[in-house]
Amino acid sequence: MSTPTQPAVDPERFVLGNPSAPVTVVEFGDLECPYCRAAAPVLRRLVEESDGRVRLVWRHFPLFQVHPHALAAALAAEAAGAHGRFWELHDRLFADQEHLTDDDLRAHAVALGLDPEDLVGERAEQHADAVRADYADGLALEVPGTPTVFVDGVRFRGRIELEALRAVVDALEA
Template sequence: MRSPAGRDGRQVSAAVPIDPFRHSRGPADAPIVVVEYADFQCPYCAQAAPVLHEFAEMSEGQVRLVFRHFPVFDIHPYALTAALAAEAAGLQSRFWEMHDLLFARQDRL
């Protein structure tokens, strides 16, 4: 079986997850999907993260929260590195633990 081709026509490694909902909380069949675009160094994103998590948890299976990286590295110099750290944790099935840790310790980035 061949690996899928990327936008430039080169083969993409099958080991890299391509699922558009790769980093998500809540049931896959939830009728409401909230997509969060966040920067791990943004103070407003840090404030919103626990609220969105609670919203998804309290929805009784009606909401799925999907995380997307949006590092604004020209303003937040450590945002891209933090996003890469979260992705590395995700490869070990620990994305959400790293997500929560990065926001909780944002002052230490």
């Protein structure tokens, strides 16, 4: 009988905020998703205005069936993350979602001072296991689409709005 194994990739490799914050918000997101783009500043404010109580963990859930560049963007973000630049690329891609082709990703890399060939093609493919692990974890958690947010392991339902998220965080600490 075999025992279940953990994913080979650290699921908390991209953390925004205090890594030891008592409340963890996990977002399963797609870098080509307009709803994720809209949620990004809300989630960032939640973390930044929490006085170190909240951290945000990004997990990839590229909806490649509807977003043709989502998978390439996820691989590029992983590659940027390997250089400690995940959040910078994350923010750039959301700010310029209309430009996610390989050539666009190369241009984003140059703007960040990264080797453009690290973010596309064969070199970016080395990060496929991390994206697959996130996606598989999302499927196991029955993530229905993006963005899907969990607050301390409980799926948040409803619109990604600052006051609603703050209420959930405050209730956890009560």
